[in-house]
Amino acid sequence: MIHRLLIVNRGEIALRVVRAARELGMHSIVAHSEADADSLSVQLADQAVCIGPPQATRSYLNIEAILEAAKAVEADAVHPGYGFLSESPDFARAVTEAGLVFVGPEAAIIERMGDKAMARQTAIEAGVPVVPGSPSAVSDLDDALAVADSVGFPLLIKAAAGGGGRGIRVAANVEALREELPMAQTEARTAFGDDRVYLERFIERSRHIEVQILGDGERAIHLFERECSLQRRRQKVFEECPSPALDEPTREALCRSAVALAEHVDYFGAGTLEYLFDDTTGEFFFIEMNTRIQVEHPITEAVTGVDLVREMLRLACGERLRFTQQDIGRRGWAVEMRINAEDPERGFVPSPGQVQRLIWPSGPGIRIDSCLFDGHRMPPFYDSLVAKLIVWDESRDSALTRAGRALDEFTLEGFATTAGLHRRLVDDPEVRRGAMDTGFLERWLEAEPVATQSQSASVKEAL
Amino acid sequence: MSQQDIQAPFPGVFYRRQAPDQPVLVEEGQQVEADTVIGLIEVMKQFFEIKADAAGTVTAFKVEDETVVEAGELLATLEVE
Incomplete structure (x- = not known):
């Protein structure tokens, strides 16, 4: 049973959790930054505790300050809301190690599903379809053509070390793939110091x-x-x-x-x-x-x-x-x-x-x-x-x-x-x-x- | 020669560097061109560049790096030739 729930978030989601906690007869405690001291979630919670200055890195993302506050208010559980530390395996682990209940999955699951490659692998194991593509980095053109044969066009050529839209090229057909692949590899090496590229089906409108x-x-x-x-x-x-x-x-x-x-x-x-x-x-x-x-x-x-x-x-x-x-x-x-x-x-x-x-x-x-x-x-x-x-x-x-x-x-x-x-x-x-x-x-x-x-x-x- | 104020257009957090491990964008006493970026303001998770309106010398910064500023607050003074 949870008696005293520390809600480590702000805005509407902090209030949302306050409401659910109160309906279940739990004592709701909102952890807030100095900038949120007069927020509605603080006003409507049973209790509030300040965890630091306005900047999120010094309050809502400060694991040490949060655990200290949890101890001070004698919380027995922590709800992370969304954003901030909600998907931090380190935070989930720290909360559990401090003897509190983390409202969410255990750190190992957050870690496994938070890593894109591991999540994709897990999905494949569970028989869940993933975007068709090369199972690992393509080594040369022959390898790439074999992948293209099974996946079809258009294809995305993605740098293994890229991210956030960087290091991506589109190949519409075999000719384009012949031309783009070496360029993508060179570009990946220059930009990321790693010339490994993957192929993935390009879904234009999804x-x-x-x-x-x-x-x-x-x-x-x-x-x-x-x-x-x-x-x-x-x-x-x-x-x-x-x-x-x-x-x-x-x-x-x-x-x-x-x-x-x-x-x-x-x-x-x-x-x-x-x-x-x-x-x-x-x-x-x-x-x-x-x-x-x-x-x-x-x-x-x-x-x-x-x-x-x-x-x-x-x-x-x-x-x-x-x-x-x-x-x-x-x-x-x-x-x-x-x-x-x-x-x-x-x-x-x-x-x-x-x-x-x-x-x-x-x-x-x-x-x-x-x-x-x-x-x-x-x-x-x-x-x-x-x-x-x-x-x-x-x-x-x-x-x-x-x-x-x-x-x-x-x-x-x-x-x-x-x-x-x-x-x-x-x-x-x-x-x-x-x-x-x-x-x-x-x-x-x-x-x-x-x-x-x-x-x-x-x-x-x-x- | 005239003195110009560079003010915060929004409330937010004022930064004098592009990233924590980088040098300050502009030193006190440094000559700048019109449109030289002298700092950044972070508001609601977006960053905005603060630029000098005219060529001149940044004589002083009135707020520290990484401080919370109000809209209209004086950030720096610029001496225009």
């Missing part, structure tokens, strides 16, 4: 679809999928549950594969498996796993009726999974709109400021997860996410219409936000048809530089 799972260390279940294809600079902007792209057999196969992988590693806690989905072939490929609660978890909660954060805490208390797969149903459609303090009219420049006037949308099907309140001054040190607007309705179409209604009710003065962008998105004919891929939003923003009605003053005025 969707981002992910599966929510819960595991108790022996058994795992899935809670269906979420689609998060609307992204800007690889950051999710808008998510929905379920995905409009899947037919029932594909959904079943996708979700089963996630359970197979989770059970293969004896997964414990809440986790998400991310996949690429190729619309044109109907194939899905595992890309990575997140061993924590995710920002967009509320849409799964809305559609399945399961409180994921509360289940995480129950599992951490040592309870077994309370559900069988048959218990998990799906009803209606949910969308989440991330409201960021960024100005879409000015290249999404961060827009910190003070909340002057705030009216939340409400009524049927609306949920707000946010730490904003009237008069709140947003610290400039952290992520720009200030609210999540989650909207549920019977069908996808009515959920999007309801989302538009909710955005019309929303008033926030004091700084610019991305709410206006969402207002336009929910009415977009392509979005309505569900015809999205991960490049959609960036193309859309480029093609439609129409002024988004800003929520309030420009950044300059807000400052």
